[in-house]
Structure formats: C-alpha cells, structure tokens
Amino acid sequence: MIRLVTVSGPPSSGKTSVxxxxxxxxxxxxxSAGVIKFDCMSSHDERLYxxxxxxxxTGLSGNLCPDHFYISNVDECLTWxxxxxxxxxxxxxxxxxxxxxxxxKDILSVCVIDSLSGxxxxxxxxxxxxxxxxxxxTKGDIISQAEREIFIFRVEQANPKAMIVRSNGITGxxxxxxxxxxxxxxxxxxxxxxxxxxxxxxxxxxxCLGEMKIGESYQRGNVKKMSWGK
Numbered sequence: 001m002i003r004l005v006t007v008s009g010p011p012s013s014g015k016t017s018v019x020x021x022x023x024x025x026x027x028x029x030x031x032s033a034g035v036i037k038f039d040c041m042s043s044h045d046e047r048l049y050x051x052x053x054x055x056x057x058t059g060l061s062g063n064l065c066p067d068h069f070y071i072s073n074v075d076e077c078l079t080w081x082x083x084x085x086x087x088x089x090x091x092x093x094x095x096x097x098x099x100x101x102x103x104x105k106d107i108l109s110v111c112v113i114d115s116l117s118g119x120x121x122x123x124x125x126x127x128x129x130x131x132x133x134x135x136x137x138t139k140g141d142i143i144s145q146a147e148r149e150i151f152i153f154r155v156e157q158a159n160p161k162a163m164i165v166r167s168n169g170i171t172g173x174x175x176x177x178x179x180x181x182x183x184x185x186x187x188x189x190x191x192x193x194x195x196x197x198x199x200x201x202x203x204x205x206x207x208c209l210g211e212m213k214i215g216e217s218y219q220r221g222n223v224k225k226m227s228w229g230k
Contacts, residue, residue, distance in 0.1 A: 001187035002081045008093045008102050008128045009112035010121075014138035015092055016045045017169025018112055023054055024172070025179035026088060033088035036077045038070040040094060055084055067093055067100035068200055074104075075191045082189060088182065099126035101198035108185035109197070110178075112136045112167075115143055115151045122151075122158040127198035129155070134181055135162045138169060 009015050016037075023033045034055035037045045041060065049056035057080065061069035070093050081089030093102040103109035111132035113121065116139050122129060129135065135155050140148045148166075155164060163181065167174035205211075205221040 001189050002078065002086055003088045003108075003182070003185040004078060004081070004188050004191075005088065005090050005108045005110060005182055005185050006093065006102055006104065007090055007110045007112060008100075008132070009136075010098055010114065010117065010125070011094070013112045013114040013117070014167070014169045015112045016048060018136055018138065018167050018175070018178070019090055019092060020048065020052055020054075021167075021169060021172040021175035022178045022182060023052070023088075023090070025175050026182065029179070031087040032085070033090060034081055034084055034086045035090045035092060036080070037092045038066055038073075038094055040066050045092075055086065061094075065100070065200075065203075067097075067102050070094075070102055071196065071200070078188060078191050088185070097201070098124060098128060099201055101127035101131065101196055101200055103127065103131050103197040104191065105195045105197055106186065107188070107191075107194070108133055108182065110134045110136060111162075112138060113155065114138050115140045115148065119147070119150050119154055122154040125158070130159050131197045132159060132162055134165060134178070135159060136165045136167045136174065136178065138167050140166050141168055 007015055007019060019035060026033050035049050036057045037043055038059045043058050046056045046058045059073055077091055109132045111129045113135060115137050152164060165174045165178050203222055205223050206219055211218055
C-alpha cells in the first residue's frame with residue numbers, strides 16, 4: 001500500500017520545484033517518496049530528483065497526447081511504487097493543453113499554477129484546475145499584493161472547493177503545509193477500475209492517424225468546425 005498524489009499544471013509553473021521541496025519535508029518526517037514524471041519529447045527532471053536522492057522514472061509520450069499516455073500507464077506506475085517500498089508516489093503530468101483531466105476520483109490531486117501567467121489564466125484552465133483538491137500558487141513573490149489577491153480570487157472562482165497553498169520553490173514557503181496535506185492521501189495498492197474525475201478530450205480524426213494534407217476533403221472522423229455566423 002502506498003499514498004498516491006497526482007500533480008498537474010501548465011508548463012514552467014514550478015511543479016518540479018514544489019515537489020522537491022515538499023518531499024524534503026516528508027523525508028524530514030521519516031517518509032520515503034518517489035516520483036514519476038510524464039512529458040512529451042524530453043525531460044531532465046529525473047536527474048534533479050535523483051540528485052536529491054529521490055527514486056524517479058520518466059515516461060515520454062512522443063507523438064501521443066501526454067495525458068492519454070499517462071492514464072494508460074498509471075496503474076503500472078503504482079505497481080512500481082509499491083514494489084519499491086515507498087511511502088509516497090507522486091505522479092507529475094505534463095498538462096500541456098490546460099484542458100486535460102489527469103485527476104482520479106478519491107486520489108489526492110494537486111494543480112500548480114503560476115501567478116505570473118495572468119489574472120485570466122484560472123478561467124482558461126479546465127478540469128486540471130477546476131477539479132483539483134489542492135491548488136498551489138507559485139511565483140507570488142514577484143508580483144504586487146493587489147495582483148496576488150486578484151489572482152487568488154480568480155482561482156477561488158474557478159475552484160471554490162480547493163485548498164489553496166502559496167508556494168515558493170526557492171525558499172520552500174508552503175512546502176510544510178503541503179506535506180501535511182499529502183499525508184491525508186489514502187493508501188492504494190492498485191488503480192484498476194478507478195475512474196477519472198472528468199473525461200479526456202475527444203479526438204480521433206485523420207490527423208490523429210498521420211494525415212498531413214490540409215483541406216476538408218482530407219478531414220475524417222471527429223472533426224469540429226468554427227461557426228462564422230452571417
């Protein structure tokens with residue numbers, strides 16, 4: 001049995017720094033933790049985790065949607081964590097399109113969002129933010145107090161039920177609080193039969209299958225067109 005936590009968020013929002021600082025707090029309490037990072041083409045984060053003495057693995061989706069790739073492999077990830085004798089397994093997803101839904105029902109889910117991304121960003125992010133249990137707001141130290149408060153307000157509008165943590169990946173601010181929240185994660189031995197909190201984006205078109213030519217005559221399958229009005 002192992003405590004599982006999923007962490008998502010837009011690129012460069014500070015997910016890896018937040019995870020590293022939080023694991024430091026967990027290790028100080030005597031817990032062991034491992035990380036599996038999902039990305040598209042490449043990732044150097046595994047080296048950062050290993051340098052910190054944290055067992056880590058990387059999954060690269062290549063030409064597949066990273067979150068579809070993630071959910072197709074998540075059960076085997078949990079098996080790796082259990083067989084490694086870890087107390088915690090943290091899975092970090094790419095979350096590239098800001099819409100995907102990597103969160104699993106009854107599994108502690110975190111969304112990391114960068115306050116420098118703009119005050120309207122929380123409304124632009126889908127289930128990745130709106131269905132998270134915890135929203136971690138990073139880089140708030142380099143904007144004004146007024147901007148911080150507006151950004152938090154927009155996050156609360158998007159997800160009124162989430163616990164909000166202000167974090168600094170350099171100083172470790174918020175990491176102790178986040179580690180305490182991670183300890184509330186339920187222990188798991190398998191994920192077979194579990195359900196996502198929201199469906200993944202639907203797409204099965206000719207471009208998914210390798211088509212490269214542009215034009216309506218080359219478009220097949222699940223195709224959505226814009227409405228141009230009159």
